[in-house]
Amino acid sequence: MNTTFHSTRGSSxxxxxxxxxxxGLAGDxxxxxxxxxxxxxVDVSALVGKSYQDMALTVLGVLLPDxxxxxxxxxxxxxxxxxxxxxxxxxxxxxxxxxxxxxFNGPTSAFKDVALQILPQFMARTATAGTATNxxxxxxxxxxxxxxxxxxxxxxxxxxxxxxxxxxxxxxxxIQRLQMTTQTGSNVNVCAVKGNFDDAQTAVKRIxxxxxxxxxxxxxxxxxxxxxxxxxxxxxxxxxxxxxxAYTQLIERGAIKVGDxxxxxxxxxxFGDILAGYYAKKLGLPVGRLTVASDRxxxxxxxxxxxxxxxxRPFYQTTSPxxxxxxxSNLERMLYYMSDGDxxxxxxxxxxxxxxxxxxxxxxxxxxxxxxxxxxxxxxxxVSQAITDCWNANRYVIDPHTACGYxxxxxxxxxxxxxxxxxxxxxxYKFPRxxxxxxxxxxxxxxxDCMDRLCEATGTTAPKNLRGLEHATERFTDxxxxxxxxxxxxxxxxxx
Ligand SMILES: *Cc1c(COP(=O)(O)O)cnc(C)c1O
Numbered sequence: 001m002n003t004t005f006h007s008t009r010g011s012s013x014x015x016x017x018x019x020x021x022x023x024g025l026a027g028d029x030x031x032x033x034x035x036x037x038x039x040x041x042v043d044v045s046a047l048v049g050k051s052y053q054d055m056a057l058t059v060l061g062v063l064l065p066d067x068x069x070x071x072x073x074x075x076x077x078x079x080x081x082x083x084x085x086x087x088x089x090x091x092x093x094x095x096x097x098x099x100x101x102x103x104f105n106g107p108t109s110a111f112k113d114v115a116l117q118i119l120p121q122f123m124a125r126t127a128t129a130g131t132a133t134n135x136x137x138x139x140x141x142x143x144x145x146x147x148x149x150x151x152x153x154x155x156x157x158x159x160x161x162x163x164x165x166x167x168x169x170x171x172x173x174x175i176q177r178l179q180m181t182t183q184t185g186s187n188v189n190v191c192a193v194k195g196n197f198d199d200a201q202t203a204v205k206r207i208x209x210x211x212x213x214x215x216x217x218x219x220x221x222x223x224x225x226x227x228x229x230x231x232x233x234x235x236x237x238x239x240x241x242x243x244x245x246a247y248t249q250l251i252e253r254g255a256i257k258v259g260d261x262x263x264x265x266x267x268x269x270x271f272g273d274i275l276a277g278y279y280a281k282k283l284g285l286p287v288g289r290l291t292v293a294s295d296r297x298x299x300x301x302x303x304x305x306x307x308x309x310x311x312x313r314p315f316y317q318t319t320s321p322x323x324x325x326x327x328x329s330n331l332e333r334m335l336y337y338m339s340d341g342d343x344x345x346x347x348x349x350x351x352x353x354x355x356x357x358x359x360x361x362x363x364x365x366x367x368x369x370x371x372x373x374x375x376x377x378x379x380x381x382x383v384s385q386a387i388t389d390c391w392n393a394n395r396y397v398i399d400p401h402t403a404c405g406y407x408x409x410x411x412x413x414x415x416x417x418x419x420x421x422x423x424x425x426x427x428x429y430k431f432p433r434x435x436x437x438x439x440x441x442x443x444x445x446x447x448x449d450c451m452d453r454l455c456e457a458t459g460t461t462a463p464k465n466l467r468g469l470e471h472a473t474e475r476f477t478d479x480x481x482x483x484x485x486x487x488x489x490x491x492x493x494x495x496x
Pocket of ligand 1: 110111112146147230267268269270271272273274322323401402425426
């Protein structure tokens with residue numbers, strides 16, 4: 001048994017990757033990591049010319065060592081099939097002198113599909129052998145917009161699991177809200193909460209730490225709780241694959257040779273997407289630089305510039321809601337690895353964050369981090385301008401999240417000849433009003449009117465899953481306070 005997964009804060013038993021996926025978050029509030037990361041390297045040259053699915057098998061085989069190859073094969077085939085609009089899954093396209101990696105061709109039109117199409121497959125294979133077969137998992141997720149729908153689509157009608165999604169009332173786009181409230185499936189629950197994303201995420205984390213609630217759910221209905229947020233290792237590792245895919249696509253285009261370094265610019269919120277790039281580097285991919293692109297909630301920019309992380313700051317609701325985050329959870333994993341696994345340090349930083357709302361890392365650690373990670377951010381005007389500029393320069397339409405990255409990419413002095421890849425995280429059709437406005441289109445009427453005008457003006461097509469929402473039936477209308485979340489979880493778990 002390969003029991004190497006433990007908490008970033010040190011004080012937890014060692015688990016297999018299977019157990020870590022099932023549990024989600026460590027008992028001490030830390031995130032699961034393994035010190036084996038990077039011990040086994042991936043031979044990049046052997047991946048050139050391979051399909052996305054075959055690449056996924058190789059990379060996941062290294063990252064999830066206790067899954068059998070045959071199991072991973074089943075998971076991969078189910079997750080990356082005809083529900084994707086492009087057979088490359090994450091196609092790389094030229095964007096001027098740079099490149100853009102499209103991560104949004106999945107069933108919900110956001111990059112979260114890459115992970116959330118396969119997480120339910122992993123989860124279904126984590127039931128502990130020898131235990132009662134009526135054991136069920138309730139997956140809990142707080143969403144700033146895109147995770148919720150992607151998780152619902154992934155888990156809907158998956159046996160032995162339920163899925164509950166909390167989203168901040170009034171703080172997701174109309175399309176995002178409809179995507180969630182119209183979700184079909186007998187095991188799905190969607191609920192709006194009064195607060196912002198961080199409030200909801202903090203409450204979900206508190207529910208995971210609630211031992212009494214856990215005991216009650218287990219006793220009454222054999223339900224254990226798990227997470228589909230990017231704090232779950234099963235969410236994180238599938239994202240490592242597309243960094244390899246981007247790299248081999250660059251090779252296939254003749255843009256680089258094996259071994260050449262590449263820079264990735266990543267629209268960032270919870271630090272999951274960009275952390276996957278760091279994992280890819282640890283597995284041997286020649287990643288030269290990882291650039292964090294933030295929106296106006298630029299807590300990561302300040303952190304990477306000064307070494308001080310401070311969540312006590314105004315929260316801005318922007319046109320890129322999936323990046324409106326003040327507590328960037330996966331940063332903890334990066335700090336763990338960058339400090340060579342200093343669990344004491346991580347534990348004390350995170351306790352500072354909890355008690356004081358801030359922490360400061362040692363200068364030597366900051367310097368080390370800055371050797372690999374750079375950062376930038378875009379305010380609302382710059383996001384809008386970036387959408388316009390990208391269209392004018394490249395005839396390519398980007399969404400407001402990707403636009404934060406585009407702004408950072410185009411503002412950054414290009415110091416080296418390293419090829420640069422911008423990760424594109426959502427379809428522009430998820431945010432047709434914001435995008436239409438930036439492009440100077442008429443944005444009166446509904447989001448669907450905006451979609452139609454965007455099609456017409458740019459010659460692109462709206463994904464069916466989004467355009468079809470106009471006439472879908474809304475199933476979920478509950479709005480609750482943060483304090484009511486534990487009871488809500490308890491109620492829906494009873495019905496599982
Ligand atoms: C989730 C999301 C992000 C941020 O990704 P993280 O892994 O949270 O850093 C960026 N853009 C879009 C569209 C997203 O859905």
